[in-house]
Amino acid sequence: MRVEPFLAASEQDGTYPRPQLVRDRWAELGGAWEFEFDDADAGRERGWHAGQSLSRRIIVPFPPESEASGIGETGYHRVLWYRRTVTTSEIEATGHADGNTLLLHFGAVDYRADVWVNGLHVVHHEGGHTPFAATVPRPGKGFEIVVRVEDDPLDLGQPRGKQDWAEQRHVVWYDRTSGIWQPVWLESVPGVHITHLAWRPDIITAEVRLAIELSAHPVVGTNARVTLRLGSKLLAEQTLLVSESRTTVVVTVDALRNGQAHEDVLWSPERPTLIDATVELEVPGQERDTIASYFGFRQIGEGAGRFLLNERPYDIRGVLSQGYWPHSHLAAPGPGALRAEVELIRELGFTTVRVHQKIEDPRFLYWTDRLGLLVWEEMPSTYEFSATASARLLAEWTEVIRRDASHPSIAVWVPFNESWGVHHVAKDPAQQSLVRAMYHLTKSLDTSRLVVSNDGWEHTCSDLLTIHDYENDPVQLLASYGTGDAVRGCLDEIAPNGRRMLVGTDEERTRTAARPVVLSEFGGVSIEPSEEGAWGYQLVESHEHLEQHLVSLFAAVRGTETLAGWCYTQLTDTAQETNGLTDEHRVPKIPVERIRAILRGEDHLRVPVDQR
Structure with a gap:
């Protein structure tokens, strides 16, 4: 399989296995x-x-x-x-x-x-x-x-x-x-070649830092040329002498300096603008190594109780995705299925996907970058706390961040979920130290995103205060999160599942309690199961009852004063867990337009429930 030379990386078809470091010579071995x-x-x-x-x-x-x-x-x-x-x-x-x-x-x-x-x-x-x-x-x-x-x-x-x-x-x-x-695949490269690119854009300084890693120490006279384009427009071009196997180049992008026009260059789910890049390595005595890549200018942050995207409040409308298919499990059925998954999530009206307990295929992240979908990336858990488990988590999480940190769609890193693998973190100083270490390791590797130390409860230090609550009484859900006083009461007491919300030092507890609050798991509604073992957190009788319940449930979370966002459980039925908005084959249980209207609160866009 081949990619045309100098193809804009933002326009690839989604089959190339490593979408931010594209060469024109490769062969798939599937x-x-x-x-x-x-x-x-x-x-x-x-x-x-x-x-x-x-x-x-x-x-x-x-x-x-x-x-x-x-x-x-x-x-x-x-x-x-x-x-x-x-x-x-x-x-x-x-x-x-x-x-x-x-x-x-x-x-x-x-x-x-x-x-x-x-x-x-x-x-x-x-x-x-x-x-x-x-x-x-x-x-x-x-x-x-x-x-x-x-x-x-x-x-x-x-x-x-x-x-x-x-x-x-x-x-x-x-x-x-x-x-x-x-994928397993072959690639032919020059003797000294580029092995890794890491993009770190900064919209405030109007610059992007590019870290380049080579396969070997370069000989005298080695150069790298970086060219940036937005569509057909040349944004910047820079050449540098490369004298080490790891080097960093800072490229100024003047288009960001115009404060009245710089948003035309920024990435967001509503306007997923990607900057195409060509990186060429010229080594005396060998052929040129030419790479097509891309990145996005965007800034992630938090402040005044809100999640911030490009320095402005941005409501998180998220859905939990297991990334699991009935016939192929964690492997996608094919590259097209990854694009279809992103398109489905967007069509349903979500702006964010929390990929749960899985590190997704990079080609999925290409489509979240290109089509516009924020991603929470979460490390798959161990189920014991031990020196071996800790070492494995630290090593693999480092590799994960190295692989994915240049994707503009990734907004939040999640090292732990619901205290899995650290089930005594509330009392055990060693387990608290591991969670704390993973948070600070993540910050040391990437300062451009938010980190949730332990999604759901028992937070040490987190940049968002995330809560998992499967209360399906809309009145009670609104009472729990409708006001600042109600949320503070939740923090001071026991979490919905009987765990504490905050653990660790007094300083960590105080800091995390002041972060934006996100209901990062709720819902989990399933239609009465027809098969033994199928289940959900809340059962309803029919598709019509599912629609009625979702109307009330989403009205409750939209009606709160305090939530910076929410994440509904879940996108698809998965194995025996039948609480998806779609079945396991990605067929929505109620019309796409109706789901979109419900989660946005656009009740005037009612769509009749069709024949099932």
Whole structure:
């Protein structure tokens, strides 16, 4: 597969696996691979890494628990093996030539991966939600890839999100997503090439800082050229001498200096303006490395009890998304499904999505950037507190922020949810220290966004005070959050689920209590289940009753004086959790126009409930 040279990155079609660092030479390696479960963990002893044929077939990048993979086995399988032969034509599709380096990329493999090429071990990676790559040694006219994956379903110190530790899914936990679940692909690059770009725009100084990382120390005479465009308009161009493998360039964008016109350049959900960038690395004696990228100028903040976007109050109208499909689990059915998901959320009237217990495919974030949707990104939890779990969380969360920090749509980082993995955080100083450390680590890596330390309750230090409350009596919900006094009473007492709202030091409690209040989970309404085990937080009898209940529920949260926003649970039915606004196939339970009118309070736009 190829992308046209110098294509504006903001106009790509959503198939490229790494949308903010685009090259025109690559080849996707999805499709049929050889596969084997290794329940006895005997594969290495038997020499499987050296290229022995495996007996089964799997469709990559779908996890073996899913129907889409062709395997569909949801039981316990701790060790998995994959094998594939890369052909001459696939290498040629990357434009590979002598003097260049051929890279083998994995978007995400859950949880621990070892990769061999022609029997030679080339990379080890731990972390089920972040990318990694390896150099292919001597690719020749073809080569063999073998991947061993270890994903222990009983290891509670593994960041796992909502993947069930029990053999059968139950309550709010779902069938597991093991092994390869994001794209595998080849890319040909010059010997010294760009490995990472990090954009840090600043609308106040009218500048963008670009951090560039190279694969090796550059030789004398190496230059980098950065060109910024808004559509066909040239915004800025700058060339610098590169003398280190990590360098930063500051580019001034004069279009932001006009205070009466600068909003034409700013990114928001209503006007998702993206700045296209070309970054060219010129190294003496080798071909030029040309990258297409993009970013957005926008500012995230909080003040006077409100969430701020580009220095102005912005009401959060959010929806919780599990990012889970019935036939492919955490892996999207295809690139088009990621765009369709963003389009659906926007069509329903939401401005924000809280991606729950999942690090989404970067191509999803491309569409939130391009189409305009704010994102809360949340680290998948462990289910125990231990030194091992802490080390894994810190390492993988660092990789997550490194991967995604340049996406303008991401507004809020969420390291913990509902004290999962730190279930004694109210009393245990060690667990408080971990939550505090994750908050400050996040701030050290990215100062441009808000951080919620522990979404829902038992906050230490947070930039937003988020509350989970599944009270479905609209009168009681309005009474709880309708006034400042009511909210302060909630903070001083026990949270809706029986936990404390604030923990930690007096200084942390005081600071967090003064932050904007967001009802970041509420609703969870399900129509009376027709299948055993299906459930929701509140049951109603029919589609008509669902509509009536949503009218009252959204009227209550809109009627508060104090909330900076809210996030409804949830977008889609997911496995046995049937409290979505749509079913598991993304079909709305009441008309899209009606849902949009309800959450916006536009009662004059009533749409009759159609025939079900």
